[in-house]
Amino acid sequence: MIRIYWTYFSAERRQKRKVEHETGLALLYYALQKDYEFSDIPAIAVTAEGKPYLAETDNLYFNITHCKDLAACAIGQVPIGIDAEGIRPFGEALQKKVLGTEEQRELEKLPEDKKKIQFLRYWTLKESYVKAKGCGLRIPPCQITFGLSESREPVCVDLAYTCRQEMPDEGHVLSVIWKGGEQKTVSMPVDARELQFQDG
Numbered sequence: 001m002i003r004i005y006w007t008y009f010s011a012e013r014r015q016k017r018k019v020e021h022e023t024g025l026a027l028l029y030y031a032l033q034k035d036y037e038f039s040d041i042p043a044i045a046v047t048a049e050g051k052p053y054l055a056e057t058d059n060l061y062f063n064i065t066h067c068k069d070l071a072a073c074a075i076g077q078v079p080i081g082i083d084a085e086g087i088r089p090f091g092e093a094l095q096k097k098v099l100g101t102e103e104q105r106e107l108e109k110l111p112e113d114k115k116k117i118q119f120l121r122y123w124t125l126k127e128s129y130v131k132a133k134g135c136g137l138r139i140p141p142c143q144i145t146f147g148l149s150e151s152r153e154p155v156c157v158d159l160a161y162t163c164r165q166e167m168p169d170e171g172h173v174l175s176v177i178w179k180g181g182e183q184k185t186v187s188m189p190v191d192a193r194e195l196q197f198q199d200g
Helices: 013-035 092-098 101-108 112-133
Strands: 002-008 044-046 052-054 061-067 070-076 080-086 161-166 172-179 185-189
Touching: 002 013, 002 080, 002 172, 013 061, 013 070, 052 061, 061 112, 070 080, 070 172, 080 112, 092 101, 092 112, 101 112, 112 161, 112 172
Parallel strands: 002 185, 061 080
Antiparallel strands: 002 070, 044 052, 061 070, 080 172, 161 172
16 A cells, blocks of 8 residues: 655745755654554665665655645655645746657647646656656656546556656645555645654
């Protein structure tokens, strides 16, 4: 099973990075204690490529994302990546850098009012993919392509990975990708008042 936890936060601009980081970790700790029966907070280590992992277990994977005023954490028993973005305008130069040729064609077919969401659907999938692989952005985003439709979940060109996508609200797009085939996914909003923040 893939579990997705997400919550909202607010922070002054000068404290935003600190608050979003702490909120992501608080979501992870909340999930581990609530659904995975961890009594103590586990140590987090980092691979040579910079991907965080739970140092005390080899069969549980996590990934964290945060943007604007939303933080999310995905947990499963396979390598996993998650990304969320607030819906906003984007430039043509970024579109050409991120999208493959077919993806650009599909985007151009859409009316203007739908292009922002569609672009961010692609973008969050690509970010989630490289996070699941743990390779950072060494793979050019335009080389990681996805098929999107309104009637089914996204499909990655790398068929070893499975995708899920949702909009927690009208202002955000959230994507999750994991290694392997279909799994049940559960998406759980969490009241930030239930989170326990660690000192420091």
